[in-house]
Amino acid sequence: MKITVNKIIDIQQYVTLYLSVLMIVYSTAVFSQEEDNEVSIIDDIYTALTLQGIDCDGISEIEQNEDDSYDVVCESGGQFIISQTKNGILSVVDQITGVIRKGIEIFIDVIPMTDQLFQQSDEISEHDAEVARSLFSIIELSGNTCESITAVVSDIDGGHVVSCARNNNYRIFTGEDGLVEIEAIISE
Amino acid sequence: MSLWQKLVITILTMLVAGFVAGLIWGNIFDVTMPSYLAGMAGGLAAILIWELLKKVVIRESMLSKWSLSFMLITIIALYFIVGVQPDALADSGSIDPRINNLYEHLGQTKSIGIFTKLSIKNNTARLNKSFAAHHQGKRPPNIKELRERYDLMVQEMMILVQGKDPELAREIYEVRLLLWSYLSDPEKYKLI
Numbered sequence: 001m002k003i004t005v006n007k008i009i010d011i012q013q014y015v016t017l018y019l020s021v022l023m024i025v026y027s028t029a030v031f032s033q034e035e036d037n038e039v040s041i042i043d044d045i046y047t048a049l050t051l052q053g054i055d056c057d058g059i060s061e062i063e064q065n066e067d068d069s070y071d072v073v074c075e076s077g078g079q080f081i082i083s084q085t086k087n088g089i090l091s092v093v094d095q096i097t098g099v100i101r102k103g104i105e106i107f108i109d110v111i112p113m114t115d116q117l118f119q120q121s122d123e124i125s126e127h128d129a130e131v132a133r134s135l136f137s138i139i140e141l142s143g144n145t146c147e148s149i150t151a152v153v154s155d156i157d158g159g160h161v162v163s164c165a166r167n168n169n170y171r172i173f174t175g176e177d178g179l180v181e182i183e184a185i186i187s188e
Numbered sequence: 189m190s191l192w193q194k195l196v197i198t199i200l201t202m203l204v205a206g207f208v209a210g211l212i213w214g215n216i217f218d219v220t221m222p223s224y225l226a227g228m229a230g231g232l233a234a235i236l237i238w239e240l241l242k243k244v245v246i247r248e249s250m251l252s253k254w255s256l257s258f259m260l261i262t263i264i265a266l267y268f269i270v271g272v273q274p275d276a277l278a279d280s281g282s283i284d285p286r287i288n289n290l291y292e293h294l295g296q297t298k299s300i301g302i303f304t305k306l307s308i309k310n311n312t313a314r315l316n317k318s319f320a321a322h323h324q325g326k327r328p329p330n331i332k333e334l335r336e337r338y339d340l341m342v343q344e345m346m347i348l349v350q351g352k353d354p355e356l357a358r359e360i361y362e363v364r365l366l367l368w369s370y371l372s373d374p375e376k377y378k379l380i
Contacts, residue, residue: 015235022228029224044301051307051344082303090306127333130314134340141347158339172343178361180346 045072045082050140053111053133112148135162138172142182194241198234205233282379290363299352323374
């Protein structure tokens, strides 16, 4: 039996069929990606705020604005507008205090440190604020909680012991395999 | 023209079309082209070349095994040269290519989002500013303080990626001392 391919489907039909299948695959890929983005943008913004030392405790509401900025309401009560400037800089506007924070300035006022830590010196240094910010970020991003840092002690091996309010104490160090480990210290 | 000859030319065209589309996409958007779009570019090019091959009359002698083999080798060689060039350029610079590779991988990883990357950029820029002040003779920060902040920043990056992108985490851990050697040395710092 001889089958002629041209008589089953001509080139125009082939192109139409090919493009139709392509469009279906493309649409599916785009829609699934949008769903993924919807989930990950919350995680992304929460992580970005935490890295700046902002105690968000999770995001309860989020809304995208026309200019691609996001209105964010934190579980902790904070409200922020987060966006990327034209120069590729992170911008965070505190909607409650009206303070605008852009670029490389450190958000000392938002880093959760209790008066106890402030009293260790007359004025908190840039170094202390950065160390506290980093430690707070590491604790929160590892899934642990630290409402505010009350004390920081450096280990001999480069690790840190962090005391948080409500008796949550942690030891943060790098393991032999290079991975960062956070140990909860149970106080008696 | 025989079927196998058409197939070879079509496959080569698809590869070239997909590769060129990827290069153009990368230059415009600064990210890797999604595989389904590269596939689409290759597929559309295949339709065009297949139709063209049906219409164009080419002498058999022009498409001998040797000429097709030559085309194939040329395209593979071009692909290799273009692919290798960025590394070769990096080697010719003064900074260790492993540091550039790490920056590139951090920019490309999908394990962290765009706002997180911007937030990291802010923090690293701030640390970089402190290094610059230190190398200009300003105290504080002293080198011990800078080392503590640097180690903590590495730990922050590790905690972000060690669960989602273990390969990148390993890369950060392996490059951390090398990067420190550049940041802490006033002469090498100028290269960054």
